[in-house]
Amino acid sequence: MKRKSLFLSSSLLFLTMPLLAGCGGKSSSGGTKKIVLWVGSESAAFYKSKVADYIASENPGIEVDVVPSDIGSAGGVMDKDNTTCGDIVSIAHDNIGKLSQKSLIAPIVDEDLLKQIDEDNPQGFKDVIENYLGAPSEDNQEKYVFAVPYISQALFLYYDTRYVQPDEADTFEGLEQAAARYDTIRSDGKHTKSFLVTGTDGFNFSFQVLARKLVDGGNVATSRIYEGFDKNACYEQSNDQVAVMRWLQRSHNSTNGFLLKPGSKWEISIQQKDALASIGGAWQYEAFKSAVGEENIGCKPIPTFTLTEDDVAGIEDVKYPNADYVKEELRGKTDPAPVAGTTYRGGSFVDCKCFVINMAAIQKFDNSEDREDIYYKMTKLVKYLSTKEVQKESFKAALNVPAFKGADEYIASLDPEKDDISKSALDMAKAQTAMNEFGIAQPFVDGKLNTYYYQSSAPDYYEQGIRNDSGIDKEYYDTSTVIGIRRVLFLIEYVWRNGKRPDISKISSTLPAASDKQ
Amino acid sequence: MANVVMNPSKKKKYRSQKAAARTSLIATYVVLSILALIWIIPILWIVLSAFRGDVRGTVNSNYFPSTYGVGNFVELFTSHGENAIAGVDYAFLKWFRNTLIISVVDCLISTFLVLSVAYCISKLRFKMRKAFMNITMILGLFPGFMSMIAIYYLLKSIGLSGNTGDSAWLNIVGLILAYSAGAGLGFQVAKGFFDVIPTSLVESAKLDGCTNFKIFWKIILPLSKPIIIYTALMSFTGPWMDFIFAKVIIGDGAPEMWTVSVGLYNMMYGPQPDSSLFTVFAAGCVMVGIPIVTLFMALQRYYVEGVTAGAVKG
C-alpha cells in the first residue's frame, strides 16, 4: 500500500497546483495607462485617427489600443466575462440593463461628461441609458447613467431606384405594384417579391409589432410594450394588431408580397431581383450597395399600408380587458373593429449605440488612486469621442448616423456636393432619422425584459402567426381565423410579460383576456 | 427439406447449377454496382464541388459543375488575415495545424492510457478490478454532453478554455486534456485483444522472474502491434472527426484556434454563416479527407481487426 501513496500524492498535487496557481498577484502601475477601446469594425479606422488626435492635443497620459469588434455581439461577450473585452466598449443600448444590473459596467459619475450627455441627447435616449448598479431592491434604489450614446439606428426601407419609383416606395401597395411590373419583364418565370425582411429576431419584426395607425395627421401605437419600463405594461391583442397581422399574412401569401430572408446573403436576393426592396438599417448599407450599385440605392421611411375589406372581415368590436396591463384610460372601453381604408405605417425600434466603461478595467487595480486615475482618464476619452463634432465627422467618415438631439436637422442641412458625402448615404440618414417619429427606444432597461423579448421565442411566435405554422398546438393557434390570431398575439404578449409560454388550458376562453393570472 | 424435386439427369443438373450460379453472380454484380454508385455519389459530389470553376459558389443544383478550376483551394488557403471574409478569419492552414497538434498529442497520451489500462484489466488480478470495470461501464452510459458543460467550466476555471486573444492557444491544451483524459476508460477493445494472448505466456515469464513491467514491455507490447495501431489510429482520427466537443471547448471566439471540423462547420452554419462559402467548404473537406482516408486505407487491415474484435466484445 505504501507505493500507492506516491501516486496519490501526485494526484493531490495535480489537483491543488492549479488552485494555488490561481491566486496570482494583480498588476498595478502609475503614470501612462493603457486603454483598450472596442468600436464597430466599420468605423475602427476613423476612431483610431480621432484617438491619435486626442492624445496628440491633450497629452492625457494614456496609450489607446483601438480594436475593431462587432457591436451586435460585444454586449454578449461582456455579459459572459467582462475581463475578456475592452476597457471602453461600444454596445447597443438594449444591453445596458443586463450589464449594469450585473455590475459589469461602471456608472458615469464624471460631472462634465454627465452634463454633455444631458445637453446633447434626446429624452428617449436619456431614459434608456439610466439604470441601477446591481439588481434593484429596497436597498438599491439609486439610478446612474451608464452609457454615452453616439450612434443612432432604426429600421427603414431600402429600394432599388431602377425598378421602384420614389412615390411607389411610400406605400407597401406601391412596392407590390413595382414588383408586379418587374414580373412582366422577367424571363425566368419566377416572381419578384416587393420587399425583404432580413431577420426574424425581435428587432427586424419590430416594423410590424410597432406599427402605427395614422389618424387625423397623428400616429398611434397599435401595441403596448413595456411602457414606462414596466414588465407588465404590454398589450398586443388589440384589434389593430389583429388587422396588421391579417395584412402581413396577405402580403406573405401574395405573389408579389414580402419575402422572409433571414441570415447572411440576403443581398443576393436583391441582386437577383427576387425582391426590389428591403427593410433594414444603416448597418446594411454596404450590402445593399453591393447588390444594386451606389447610384441605385433609394431610402425611405418604412412605407404605409392600407387595410382592405378582406383584412378587416370578421374582426369585431371587443372590450379592452379590465386589467392592469392595459392603459388606464382604455380599461373596459371598446376597442373598435378596424375599418377598411385605415392606413398604418410600419414602426421601428430607435436604438442608440453607446460607449460604456467596463467595470473590469477599474477592478483590475487594487488601490483606489489607480482606479480613480484610470476611470477619469477613460471618461475624458469617452467625452471627447462622443462630442457632437466627432459624431458629425463619424457620419461623414463611416456613415454612423449621429445620436445627438437635432441630428436630423444637421443631416438635412448637409449637401452632397459641398460636404463630400454621397447622396445615397445622405438619403439613408434622412430616412432613418425620419423614423424617429414612428419609433420608440427599445424599452429593455432590465436584463430580464431583454431576455423575455429576445430569447423566449416571442419573435418566433410572431413569425408563426404569419405563416400559420404553430407547431404542436396547431388547432388552437390557427391563425387563419381571427380568434387564432388573437391567441397568438396573446401568447406573444404573455411571453413578454412572463418570459414563458402560457398553458393553453388556462387561457381565458374569450380574448381579449381579462386576466391571465395562472 | 429433402423432398424437393430432384433432377433426374446429373449432368443437366450440373449445367443448370452452373447457369444459376452465373445468373446469381451477374445479379450480385449489378446490385453491388448500384450500391457502390449510391455510396460514391455524395463523395464524388463534394470533390467535384471543390473543383468547381466558380470561386465561392453556393450549393448548386447541378451535380457536375459547368467549369472546373482550383480557385476554391486558393481561396481556402488565402481567405484569412487581410483577406478575411466578412471579418471572420477562415485560417484553414492554422486549423489544420491545430488539429494535427491535438491529434498527435492525443494519440500519444490516449494510446498509452488505453494500453496500460487494458493490460492491467486483462492480465493482472487485483482487488478493485471488477469494480473498476463496472464503474467504467456505468460512466460510459451517461450522455457525453452532460459532462461536457462541466468540463468546460472546469477547464475555464483553470484557464484552459474560453480564452480569447493571445492566450487562445490554451484552449487547445484544454481540448487535448478533455480528449485524452477519458481515453483510458475506452479500454474494452484492447482488453479483448490482450485476453486472446495466452495467459501461459505471462505465467511462464513470471516464473522466469520477469516483473510485470517487463512482461508488459518486452512480451505483450511486441505481440500487440495490431491493437497498438488500431488504438493509435482511432485516437489520431478522433480530433478530425469530432465536432461538438471542440466547438464547446474552443468556442467561436478565436477563429485562429479552431479545429478543422469547427472551422468548416462555422463556414456553413456558424455564427456568421455564409452559403457562398460552400465550394470553399468543399475544398476544405477534400483537404481534410485526403490525409485521413489515406491513413485509413493504409492501415485498413488493423482497423478491420479492431472493429471485428470490438463487435464481439461489445
Added chain:
Amino acid sequence: MADEVMTQEKKPNFFVRFGRGFVNFFTKSIPNFFTKKIPAFFVRIGHWFRDFGLRFVDGSIGTKLSHFILGAGSVYHGQFIKGLIYFGLQVLFVLYMVLCPAITGPNGVQVPTGYKSLINLQLAGQDAHLPEGSGGRWTPGGGIIPADSSILMLLLGLVTIAIIILYIIVWLSNIKSSYIADTAVKEGRKPSSFKEDCAALLDNRFHILMLTPTCLAALVFTVLPTIMMICIAFTTYNATEMTGITELFHWNGFDNFASLFNSKTDSALGIEISKRFFPVLGWTFIWAIFATFTCYFGGILLAILINKKGLWGKKAFRTIFILTIAIPQFISLLVMRNLFDINGPINSILQNMGVSKSINFLGQSTTLETVYPANVAVVRIMVIVINMWLGIPYTMLMTSGILMNIPADLYEAARVDGTSNVKMFFKITLPYVIFITTPYLISSFVGNINSFNTIFLLTEGGPAVTGYQAGETDLLVTWLYKLTINKGDFNTGSVIGIFTFIITATITLITYRRSKAYNEEDTFQ
C-alpha cells in the same frame, strides 16, 4: 463453435430472451440486490471498521501517531523519504483547506476553495454589491464587489470533496503502510526501503502505476463533471432564473423532475417541457430501433454479397464502402445535408424528372423557404436512410470476418439437404452472426440513443417546433444540447441527461448481465 450455434438455434429468439431478461431484472435482480448485496456490503463495512480499530490498538507508536500526523509511522520505521512525502501531502492538504486560495472566475469574481468552498455548497451566493463604507453611492475608487458565481461555487465544492476523498485514501494508506512495517518488524524483517517500494511498482504493484493516471484523469474529467451535472438537475440553474441579472442559482429538490411529467408545475419553461418530453422520448426509441437494425441487417446482406464466392473485384467494392468510414463523419453528414438541400442537386434531378416542387428532405428551417413545408415523416425516413449510408459499411466490415469463420460444413450439410439460399441465410448465417455480435448490437443500440452527430449535423432537430426547442427529429441528446448550450436551461438539460442514462443503463444492465461476454469474462481466456 458449430455446436454452440446449433444449440443456440433452439433457444427462443432474441426478443423473447430480451423480454424475459426485462422481467427478471425487476423480479429477480433488483430484489436480489436488496436482500443479498446490500447486507453483504454492510457486513464488509463492519469488518473494515473492526480492522481499522485493531490496527490502532495493536500498532506501534508510529502507527498510532500516523493517524494524526501523516508519515509519522514511516519515519518511525526509518522510511524517511516516504514519510516526508506523506507529511508534505498533509501540509499541502491542511494549507489548502485552511488558506482557501481563491480562483478568479468570469467577470473577475473570486471564488474561494478549501473549507469555504464546502460552506459555499449551500449555494447561498450574493449578487454584486458596493463595498462597505461606500455610503450607498458608487465611486470609481471604491469599485464594486462582484457577484458570486454559483456554478463555480458548486464546482469548487465538489473539487474540495474530491480532494478530501483523495486525502482520506492517502491517510489510510499511510496508516496501512506503517502497520505493514510494524508487521515486518515483528516478523523480524526490515521495513521496505524507498527503492524497494519503487521497484514493487514495476512488479506486483504494477497495476497501481498503470491505472493511477487513468483514474485521476477520469476523476477530474469524467466523474467530477458527471456528478456536477447530476447536481445541477436539482438546482434552479436555467435561463429564466438567471435572466442576465444574476449569476446565482439555488437548490430546488425534485422540482425539475416533476416538471417533466406535470404541466401544472411552474417550471422555468412553462408547459413546454412536459409537452415535448414524451414525443421526443418516443422518437428517440423509434430512431434507435430503426437506425440499429437497418444498418445491422443491411450490413450483413452487403457483406454476404461482397463475400460471394467467385466474385471478382471484392477488394475494389470493399474499398468504396470503406471510404465512407474513413471520411470524417461531420464531412459526410454536412455533404449529405447539402446534397439534399432544397436547392441541392437531388432536388434538381427530381425536378428534371418532373417533380413540380423541391422536397424539404431534411426539415430545413421554414424561415429559409416558406414555400417548402417539411413533412415530418419524410424527414424522419431521410435521417434513417442517410444513417444507413453511414452505418452499413461499418457492419459490413465487421461481419465480413465473422462470415468467413462460419464453418463451411454447416452450409454443405444444408446444401445436400437442398436448402435454398434464402433459407440458409435465415437458418445458419443470421443466427450465427447474431450470436457472435449480440454485444455489438446492444452497444450500437445504446450508441444510437445517444447519436448526436447524425441528427445535429443533418437536421439540427428540424422540422422545428416553434418555441419548443425540441424539433421533430430531436433526440433526447440533441434536445439536451439545445437546452443547455443554446438556451441555458441547464437544469432541465441535466434532468433529460439523467433520464437518458436511466434508459441506457437499464437496457445495458439487462442484456449485459445475461450475456456470455459479461458472465464468462474471466474464464474466457
